[in-house]
Amino acid sequence: xxxxxxxxLYNYNMSEKYVHDVETESALAEKSFEKKIVFSxxxxxxxxxxxxxxxxxxxxxxxxxxxxxSAVLPVLSDGRIIFVRQFRYPVGRETLEIPAGKLTGxxxxxxxxxxxxxxxxxxxxxxxxxxxxSFWTTAxxxxxxxxVYAAHGLIPGTSHPDEDEFLKTEIMPFEEAxxxxxxGKIMDVKTIIALQAWxxxxxxxx
Amino acid sequence: xxxxxxxxLYNYNMSEKYVHDVETESALAEKSFEKKIVFSxxxxxxxxxxxxxxxxxxxxxxxxxxxxxSAVLPVLSDGRIIFVRQFRYPVGRETLEIPAGKLTGxxxxxxxxxxxxxxxxxxxxxxxxxxxxSFWTTAxxxxxxxxVYAAHGLIPGTSHPDEDEFLKTEIMPFEEAxxxxxxGKIMDVKTIIALQAWxxxxxxxx
Numbered sequence: 001x002x003x004x005x006x007x008x009l010y011n012y013n014m015s016e017k018y019v020h021d022v023e024t025e026s027a028l029a030e031k032s033f034e035k036k037i038v039f040s041x042x043x044x045x046x047x048x049x050x051x052x053x054x055x056x057x058x059x060x061x062x063x064x065x066x067x068x069x070s071a072v073l074p075v076l077s078d079g080r081i082i083f084v085r086q087f088r089y090p091v092g093r094e095t096l097e098i099p100a101g102k103l104t105g106x107x108x109x110x111x112x113x114x115x116x117x118x119x120x121x122x123x124x125x126x127x128x129x130x131x132x133x134s135f136w137t138t139a140x141x142x143x144x145x146x147x148v149y150a151a152h153g154l155i156p157g158t159s160h161p162d163e164d165e166f167l168k169t170e171i172m173p174f175e176e177a178x179x180x181x182x183x184g185k186i187m188d189v190k191t192i193i194a195l196q197a198w199x200x201x202x203x204x205x206x
Numbered sequence: 207x208x209x210x211x212x213x214x215l216y217n218y219n220m221s222e223k224y225v226h227d228v229e230t231e232s233a234l235a236e237k238s239f240e241k242k243i244v245f246s247x248x249x250x251x252x253x254x255x256x257x258x259x260x261x262x263x264x265x266x267x268x269x270x271x272x273x274x275x276s277a278v279l280p281v282l283s284d285g286r287i288i289f290v291r292q293f294r295y296p297v298g299r300e301t302l303e304i305p306a307g308k309l310t311g312x313x314x315x316x317x318x319x320x321x322x323x324x325x326x327x328x329x330x331x332x333x334x335x336x337x338x339x340s341f342w343t344t345a346x347x348x349x350x351x352x353x354v355y356a357a358h359g360l361i362p363g364t365s366h367p368d369e370d371e372f373l374k375t376e377i378m379p380f381e382e383a384x385x386x387x388x389x390g391k392i393m394d395v396k397t398i399i400a401l402q403a404w405x406x407x408x409x410x411x412x
Contacts, residue, residue: 026300028293028372039244039252041268046245046252059370062247063296064270087234088345090269094232095345135393137344139294139301164265166234187341196402203409
């Protein structure tokens with residue numbers, strides 16, 4: 001497969017810096033009545049806030065306060081994709097994922113974080129990045145926004161994962177990853193979204 | 207646009223009943239050392255478990271225990287898609303989403319839940335369903351598995367959302383939804399995955 005020039009995957013218009021402002025003018029809006037952090041962890045905070053519903057009633061909304069994250073689909077010049085295999089404790093499984101990591105806080109730039117995670121987890125640096133999409137992983141139960149990029153012009157180097165991160169790099173042709181996705185062997189959300197976006201691009205270029 | 211016959215979107219092989227078993231044979235596996243529920247809510251439980259890492263060290267994993275959920279991409283015979291607009295408190299925004307809802311527990315069948323949610327939220331019943339995919343919304347911070355279906359042969363009826371659910375139904379051509387997705391106006395994860403799957407199907411049928 002030939003090198004694919006770096007076009008935008010989507011005509012993506014949203015601001016890079018997602019601001020967690022509240023749409024108060026919405027007729028469906030739930031207004032915060034009482035904010036309550038029930039657990040303040042190292043990586044996330046757990047909330048059980050009481051809200052006022054559009055009809056004046058009250059309800060409790062349980063959710064995770066998450067700093068957001070960035071993920072990278074690294075595409076080699078021959079079309080192969082770089083993945084990382086790691087163990088995800090909440091789902092009790094080894095997962096095949098694209099490289100990704102949490103933002104360090106509200107001031108962290110998603111693209112800079114994407115670049116750092118690619119290098120930390122795989123050792124590769126990329127010459128250029130295209131934005132794919134940003135999405136809410138769980139709009140009903142988390143504040144997390146996940147920013148996804150495609151990376152091209154990859155140059156290998158040495159990986160240096162976090163202290164409590166155990167990773168294996170796996171490189172495979174896109175077609176092989178697509179078969180795994182179809183077989184239910186790739187279940188990680190950002191990886192599915194990135195591979196679907198790439199599939200659409202390949203189909204549209206045909 | 208003509209009626210699209212109900213083919214499988216993916217050659218999807220995973221068991222419908224996702225069992226939260228742990229891969230202990232993995233060299234990357236993190237083993238549970240101490241399970242700790244820090245908050246037990248109405249909808250979810252919040253955990254901060256201590257785990258033993260592959261090198262024998264310890265780390266804390268903070269995550270949400272979620273029963274799983276089902277979502278439906280309802281496709282009318284003319285190709286239009288049925289969405290629901292609702293307010294999602296954690297992200298502070300009105301969202302445009304496909305109908306969806308939490309499983310009631312481990313014994314709840316994802317397809318039966320999908321059917322119930324479509325009818326509750328939109329009033330529509332469907333003659334047949336195709337599985338699209340199942341995925342982990344946040345494998346690092348939640349146990350949630352989300353099952354996504356496409357629904358066809360839709361028959362309108364009366365909606366009856368939950369007591370604390372305020373929804374508006376919105377019907378639009380797929381192409382219009384795709385423009386919204388590209389413009390960053392659709393950020394809900396299950397909606398993006400379902401629309402991308404549908405886009406791939408439309409491109410492959412060309």
